[in-house]
Amino acid sequence: MQHTNRDSDDIVITGYGAVSPFGHGVAPLWHALVAGRSGVHELQRDGDLWAQVPIRIGADADLDADAALGRVRAKRLDRSQQLALVASEEAWADAGAPSVDPERLAVVLGTGIGGIETLLDAHDELGRNGARRVSPRTVPMLMANGAAAQISIDLDARAGAYTTVSACASGAEAIAMAARLIRSGEADVVVTGGAEAAVTPVTMASFAQSQALAKPNGEDPVTLSRPFDVSRRGFVLGEGAGIVVLERASHAAARNTRVHAVLAGWGITSDAFHITAPRPDGSGQERAMTSALRMAGLTGADVDHVNAHATSTPVGDASEAQAIARVVGREAVVTAPKSAIGHMFGAAGAVETILTIRALETGVVPPTLNLEHLDPAIDLDVVSGTARSTTIRAALNNSFGFGGQNASLVLSAA
Known part of the structure; x- marks a missing residue:
């Protein structure tokens, strides 16, 4: 549906793209979630290091990078960069490949850890065969800003290529920062979101040692992620990418393009409490949600749907639930998609923003x-149990990360 009567200063979403455990594209991701399917499975990984990992269950992205990007191009990119580029190409096409002055086009991408797979592979290669066998492409492949830089090159975006690194809140913080660039007048269009590919032996072993991963006790792997359930005991590691195209409403109206949703407000706070645990009372998360609603000119009563961060940890789910209840009450319809797609860390906030938009639509x-x-x-x-149909005027998407990073986005129907 085309809209031309909204406030010219609104920030609208005109395109989205994703790579997930259900493949390349927003459509297969959305259809799978609505149908109640899970992307969680036992990881088929070979090698001595993987053999030592105690928990090998995850939700890795289903992407043939060689087919999507071409073999030569894919080989020069870390997996996180591959995911980001594929998702950005879908989002850009979905937005109608807007004609925009390159100096008014920016990129903001979130990641929790960057090119860790490249880093670990290069470290192993150095130990096995010496410095001369380490690829000269290692640094541009492992650096955290590599994915944002690759997208900016791909789209000729010259208004800045920024990277937010805020653990599990990175993708949502990237979207908030992108909106700030538009609000400040520095850009008219921003390609933004998050990407993560951290399903490696080191990360899996570390999370398992910290008791953060759900430990299987003979159950079907699909059942391990249980947000809000009384028996929840940890998350399942996922990977993927989610990209949205943010645009000044007047710019979108001038080209008479379709709008998916309006980014009405955002709030970012820090707990200043603990490096991995949230404040037990959820007060930092509450402040993020309240700030986002205040910016949007809304109250909690206006929110019909909440996409919860809900990682399936005992403390995290409880503190967030308390905060949601205080801010929006108990009438809003809540969901927790990490139960189906795992915890994508730096990509989580962006992918779940897209899911929130689809719920609005x-x-x-x-x-x-x-x-x-x-x-x-x-x-x-x-x-x-099953998906629920309901009227959604405004929705809230929460993303909270290690370090006490809290980000909440308010989206309203187009």
Whole structure:
């Protein structure tokens, strides 16, 4: 649907793209989630290091990079950069490949860790065969800003290529920073989101040692991620990319393009409490949500849907649930997609922003998988079992990360 009567200063989303455990594209991701399918599975990995990893269950992205990007190009990119480029190409095409002055086009991309796969592979190569066998492309492939730089080159974006590195909040913070660039007048269009490819033996072993990963006890791997369930015991590691095209409303109206949703507000806070644990009372998260709603000119009563961060950890889910209940009440329809796609870290906030937009567009909220016994301490209307159809005027997407990073985005219907 085309709209030309909104405020010219609004920030609108005109395109989106994704790579997920369900393949390349927003459509297969959305259809899978609405149908209640899971992308979690036992990881088929070979090698001595993988043999030592105690938990080998995840939700890795389904992408043939050689087919999507060409073999030569794909070989020169870290996997996180491959995911980002493929998702950005879809988002740009979905936005209608807007004609924009390159000096008014920017890129902001979030990542939790950058090209860790490249770094670890190069380290192993150095140990095995010496310095002369380390690829000269290693640094541009491992650097955290590599994906943002590659997208800027691909699109000739010259208004800046920024990278947010805020753990699990990185993708959502990138979208907020992109909106700030438009609001400040530095850009008219920004390609933004997040990408992560950190399913490696080191990260898996570390998360397992810290008791953050859900430990299988003979169950089907699909059932391990259980946000808000009384038996939740950790997350499943995922990977993927989510990219959206943000645009000044007047710029979108001038080219008479379709608008998916309006980014009405954003809020970013820090807990200043603990490097991995949130404040138990969720007060930092509450401030992020409240700030985002204030910017949007809305109250909690205006929010019909919340896409929760909900990683399936005992403390994290409880603190977020308390914060949501205080800010928006208990009437909003809540979902937790990490139950199906795993925790994508730097990509999570961006991919889940796209899912929030799709809920706004369709009036459908996907179910939270594996939620069989809602924790009595979680006093929220969490969708489980099957998808739910409902009226959604405004929605809230939460992303909270290690380091006490809190980011909330408010999206409203186009």
